[in-house]
Amino acid sequence: MMIIDFFYGLAFGGLGLAAYLQYRQAGELPLKKQLPWLAAFGFAYGTTGWIEMFLVSDVSTELSEALMVLRIILQPLSGLLLLIFGWGTLTQMPLPSWAIFIPGILIVPIAFVITYALTTFITPSPIGIPVDIWSRYLMYLPGSILAGIGFLRQWHAQREHGYRDVGNLMLGAGIAFLFEAFVVGLVVPAAPYGPASYYNYDRSIYNAFLGEQSGVFKPYGLTSWLDYARVLETTGVPIQFWRMLSAISVTFFVVRALGVFDRIKKRQVQALQEERDRAQKMAFEAEIAARQTAENWTEVLVNVSQRITEFANVDSILLYIVENARKLLQSDFIAIALINDDYACLELKCFSKDGMTEMVDNSMIVENPLILNVLLTSRPYRSQENESPESLENVCFCNGQSANAVAVVPLCLENNPIGALWIAREEKELYSETDLIWLACLADQVVIAIQHGLMASRLQSLSVIEERARIAREMHDGLAQVLGYLNLQVQTLTALLEQNKLKALQSELRQMREAIQVAHADVRENILSLRTTLANEKGLASSIKEYLEEFGIQTGVETQFVNGLEEELNLSSLAEVQLVCILQEALTNVRKHANAKKVEILLTKEKENEGDYIRFKVWDDGIGFASCDSKRSFGLQTMRERAHSVGGKLIVQSTPGKGTRVECRLPCLQQENIRKQTIVYP
Amino acid sequence: MNLREWALPVYTILMQLASGAMLFLWVVRSINFKHNSKEEIEEMSSNPVFVILLTIGVAMAGSHFHLSKPYFSFLAMLNVNSSWLSREIVLTVLFFFSVGILSFLQTDKSKGYRLNTTLGWLSIGLGLANVYCMSVVYLLPTQEAWDTPFTIISFYGSTLLLGISALAALLVLDLKFVEIREPLKLINRTPIIQRALSWFSVVAVAMAGLIIITNFYQISLLYHGSEPAKTSLQLLLEIYWVLLAMRFVLLFAGVGWLAISAYLLRKERKTVNELVIPVYVSCLLVLIGEILGRFLFYASHVRLGM
Numbered sequence: 001m002m003i004i005d006f007f008y009g010l011a012f013g014g015l016g017l018a019a020y021l022q023y024r025q026a027g028e029l030p031l032k033k034q035l036p037w038l039a040a041f042g043f044a045y046g047t048t049g050w051i052e053m054f055l056v057s058d059v060s061t062e063l064s065e066a067l068m069v070l071r072i073i074l075q076p077l078s079g080l081l082l083l084i085f086g087w088g089t090l091t092q093m094p095l096p097s098w099a100i101f102i103p104g105i106l107i108v109p110i111a112f113v114i115t116y117a118l119t120t121f122i123t124p125s126p127i128g129i130p131v132d133i134w135s136r137y138l139m140y141l142p143g144s145i146l147a148g149i150g151f152l153r154q155w156h157a158q159r160e161h162g163y164r165d166v167g168n169l170m171l172g173a174g175i176a177f178l179f180e181a182f183v184v185g186l187v188v189p190a191a192p193y194g195p196a197s198y199y200n201y202d203r204s205i206y207n208a209f210l211g212e213q214s215g216v217f218k219p220y221g222l223t224s225w226l227d228y229a230r231v232l233e234t235t236g237v238p239i240q241f242w243r244m245l246s247a248i249s250v251t252f253f254v255v256r257a258l259g260v261f262d263r264i265k266k267r268q269v270q271a272l273q274e275e276r277d278r279a280q281k282m283a284f285e286a287e288i289a290a291r292q293t294a295e296n297w298t299e300v301l302v303n304v305s306q307r308i309t310e311f312a313n314v315d316s317i318l319l320y321i322v323e324n325a326r327k328l329l330q331s332d333f334i335a336i337a338l339i340n341d342d343y344a345c346l347e348l349k350c351f352s353k354d355g356m357t358e359m360v361d362n363s364m365i366v367e368n369p370l371i372l373n374v375l376l377t378s379r380p381y382r383s384q385e386n387e388s389p390e391s392l393e394n395v396c397f398c399n400g401q402s403a404n405a406v407a408v409v410p411l412c413l414e415n416n417p418i419g420a421l422w423i424a425r426e427e428k429e430l431y432s433e434t435d436l437i438w439l440a441c442l443a444d445q446v447v448i449a450i451q452h453g454l455m456a457s458r459l460q461s462l463s464v465i466e467e468r469a470r471i472a473r474e475m476h477d478g479l480a481q482v483l484g485y486l487n488l489q490v491q492t493l494t495a496l497l498e499q500n501k502l503k504a505l506q507s508e509l510r511q512m513r514e515a516i517q518v519a520h521a522d523v524r525e526n527i528l529s530l531r532t533t534l535a536n537e538k539g540l541a542s543s544i545k546e547y548l549e550e551f552g553i554q555t556g557v558e559t560q561f562v563n564g565l566e567e568e569l570n571l572s573s574l575a576e577v578q579l580v581c582i583l584q585e586a587l588t589n590v591r592k593h594a595n596a597k598k599v600e601i602l603l604t605k606e607k608e609n610e611g612d613y614i615r616f617k618v619w620d621d622g623i624g625f626a627s628c629d630s631k632r633s634f635g636l637q638t639m640r641e642r643a644h645s646v647g648g649k650l651i652v653q654s655t656p657g658k659g660t661r662v663e664c665r666l667p668c669l670q671q672e673n674i675r676k677q678t679i680v681y682p
Numbered sequence: 683m684n685l686r687e688w689a690l691p692v693y694t695i696l697m698q699l700a701s702g703a704m705l706f707l708w709v710v711r712s713i714n715f716k717h718n719s720k721e722e723i724e725e726m727s728s729n730p731v732f733v734i735l736l737t738i739g740v741a742m743a744g745s746h747f748h749l750s751k752p753y754f755s756f757l758a759m760l761n762v763n764s765s766w767l768s769r770e771i772v773l774t775v776l777f778f779f780s781v782g783i784l785s786f787l788q789t790d791k792s793k794g795y796r797l798n799t800t801l802g803w804l805s806i807g808l809g810l811a812n813v814y815c816m817s818v819v820y821l822l823p824t825q826e827a828w829d830t831p832f833t834i835i836s837f838y839g840s841t842l843l844l845g846i847s848a849l850a851a852l853l854v855l856d857l858k859f860v861e862i863r864e865p866l867k868l869i870n871r872t873p874i875i876q877r878a879l880s881w882f883s884v885v886a887v888a889m890a891g892l893i894i895i896t897n898f899y900q901i902s903l904l905y906h907g908s909e910p911a912k913t914s915l916q917l918l919l920e921i922y923w924v925l926l927a928m929r930f931v932l933l934f935a936g937v938g939w940l941a942i943s944a945y946l947l948r949k950e951r952k953t954v955n956e957l958v959i960p961v962y963v964s965c966l967l968v969l970i971g972e973i974l975g976r977f978l979f980y981a982s983h984v985r986l987g988m
Binding site for chain 1: 688691692696699736740848851852855858859862863921924925928965966969970973974977
């Protein structure tokens with residue numbers, strides 16, 4: 001018996017120690033808050049077991065009485081600790097809502113049982129007996145049952161989480177606690193009250209109703225299985241052995257289960273790490289996708305800017321914008337509409353839908369209220385989920401399909417609305433705020449393109465006016481002067497003829513012929529200049545060559561053109577115009593002022609770090625001039641301004657008697673930009 | 683007391699608890715009639731009414747353990763003209779059925795508010811009449827310890843104290859249930875219970891005082907009474923003194939805990955939800971104290987002429 005009691009106490013003491021150590025080292029165990037109660041219960045109840053061990057051995061009366069008092073204190077105390085642990089274990093996971101009424105329903109039975117228990121303390125039996133009985137009934141029994149159910153709930157939860165091995169240990173702990181409830185909480189010393197009247201160690205049967213000892217003894221009745229003697233007779237070992245076994249099984253399963261929480265934690269950490277890796281991968285992929293999108297957008301915007309800079313046709317820029325924007329914004333339809341000249345209505349300018357991107361020639365009036373409202377408020381808009389179907393009608397022109405999502409941005413020139421750009425899709429996937437931002441960027445580009453188009457048109461008008469002024473000036477300075485001179489000469493000739501001064505008449509006629517020849521040369525040169533265009537099919541180099549040959553024929557100056565280009569010039573349209581103008585001005589100077597016999601033109605391409613340059617040189621073997629020669633300075637200044645206007649540079653070197661050298665350098669387009677001009681984003 | 687004798691405290695305590703809880707539930711209902719909708723009032727009172735019905739049922743079932751032949755218990759109603767016991771039984775049955783019908787009618791919370799209110803007051807009348815019959819039964823000339831008006835007063839004192847403690851616990855538990863199931867309903871329900879707990883505690887303290895004073899008067903009467911009365915007093919002060927002291931301690935503790943909780947609630951140091959355990963424990967302590975009191979009531983009587 002002593003050995004059984006020793007191991008009984010040892011088992012619970014071990015349980016207390018294991019729970020205490022787990023509490024010390026555990027981080028976030030699910031049962032951590034309950035472990036101090038379990039540890040305290042284990043130590044208290046283990047001590048009770050060892051007190052039993054000492055009581056059955058030969059100890060002195062004084063020590064025996066002291067141990068009895070200690071047992072009377074420790075029994076309800078350990079029972080209370082077990083009850084708290086059991087309640088904590090049960091409520092570790094949230095209980096169903098109806099469970100809130102269980103204490104309410106049990107309050108009356110609990111009150112009666114407690115009162116009944118209190119009344120038994122005034123019976124003449126030793127106080128240790130009711131303490132023992134009611135500690136077991138009121139504390140060990142419910143405490144073990146609660147802990148058992150709590151572990152069974154954990155078993156169920158762990159199985160649902162896929163931790164079957166952990167779940168099995170929880171099941172073991174739950175069953176062990178329920179077995180403990182039976183062998184420790186229900187089997188009590190014999191007493192004439194309550195269940196103790198029937199279920200007790202001593203085979204004493206009482207009539208609980210009458211409170212008297214019954215004379216009837218049923219050796220094979222249910223209750224007889226629970227006494228000491230029957231258990232000993234049937235199993236060969238006393239009930240204390242089964243209690244010890246129960247204690248060892250509780251300790252085993254609980255300790256193992258507590259250890260397993262570490263494994264759960266490790267698995268959870270592993271699962272979290274995997275989750276983190278997945279999240280990182282997804283974030284990386286999202287970042288790549290975002291970067292790709294940004295790159296695509298940047299490419300389109302750069303291309304648009306490039307086209308605008310090159311004064312490309314506005315319509316082609318707009319078509320490029322709508323086609324690429326529709327693809328980038330994954331839309332079914334995109335359109336640009338502009339307010340007409342009368343400011344009376346909004347007219348569709350161009351659109352893009354699947355397989356079709358074109359300008360609209362006929363007048364198509366936009367009357368959709370959403371688009372018109374954006375125009376009125378000058379604020380971007382994107383449709384929401386609760387958008388009425390009526391407001392989305394007539395958004396997709398030339399399409400016939402209905403839109404379920406739309407985004408509209410205004411086109412504003414100097415804060416005044418001039419039109420609208422909008423996208424629409426048939427799917428119900430709404431446009432995001434980011435989509436709206438990108439669309440607004442494109443709207444800015446559209447406005448800039450339109451602005452540049454207007455500016456180019458204005459420049460063209462100015463060029464025409466300038467050219468007319470130049471021709472008028474040439475005619476005034478040249479032809480008109482000559483004609484005035486000839487008029488005077490004709491009057492002189494008439495007078496000489498009347499005076500019959502033939503020698504003088506011949507001399508005057510000779511001067512008139514020379515003046516007419518000069519005027520004729522000027523007129524021919526002007527005609528040649530006006531005839532020389534850049535848009536012919538042969539290209540700029542061929543045009544220069546032809547112009548130079550014609551210049552040689554007209555002026556009698558020997559010309560030589562050296563074309564050092566192996567590839568295209570790749571000059572912007574404006575730079576080509578300026579190049580021709582500078583060349584014409586240089587050759588006019590040669591004809592008028594240089595008195596040269598020979599003129600050479602060299603056209604080459606140079607590569608530098610900043611980019612490619614076209615370099616052309618006009619060299620003559622004429623009389624040259626000093627740098628302060630005012631006759632030429634105005635023309636040279638114009639040539640310099642022309643070169644600077646397209647980012648180029650002009651150098652003029654001349655020494656009296658040693659000819660003149662005009663050298664001009666104009667920047668080529670970047671190769672990347674040239675390539676982009678030819679590619680439309682897929 | 684053996685288990686058969688325990689059937690009497692079970693019956694009397696539970697019937698008093700049910701009558702008192704019903705009374706105070708209907709008072710709460712009447713007070714909040716103007717502040718809340720009829721549906722909210724019915725919603726608030728339906729679960730407690732059902733629990734009261736269960737309590738009466740348990741009391742009736744428990745009382746049968748006192749009988750030698752429980753199958754013929756209905757025969758006890760036949761002497762309703764002459765016997766207070768028969769009247770008690772008849773009123774118990776009527777109380778049970780009236781609360782049962784009320785609970786059934788409350789299943790549809792949108793209808794019959796006036797009918798339910800009337801039926802509730804009728805049930806309260808039946809319950810309180812039942813408590814009167816229950817107390818008069820014990821006014822036996824042969825039992826000097828019982829045969830005083832203080833028996834009636836102490837029975838009604840217990841009815842009110844048990845009723846108010848049990849109702850407080852019921853309302854806070856129901857509130858917790860509502861919090862879990864339908865938290866939006868807390869907005870209207872919480873103020874009702876906050877207001878109720880304040881005056882519940884005052885009534886509980888007053889009733890506890892009344893019970894203690896009544897007990898001391900009874901002790902005084904026994905002290906100045908005949909030989910059997912003195913024997914009863916001797917039993918009370920010599921054998922059962924621990925239980926008597928425990929009864930007073932539990933009563934004080936229970937009522938005190940409820941009063942402190944209500945005070946903390948009033949001062950907004952605690953919320954109603956935080957009072958579930960204090961109010962529940964307070965009710966448990968009062969209940970144990972009252973059951974102990976009833977145990978002492980039965981255990982300390984000495985029959986005259988034995």
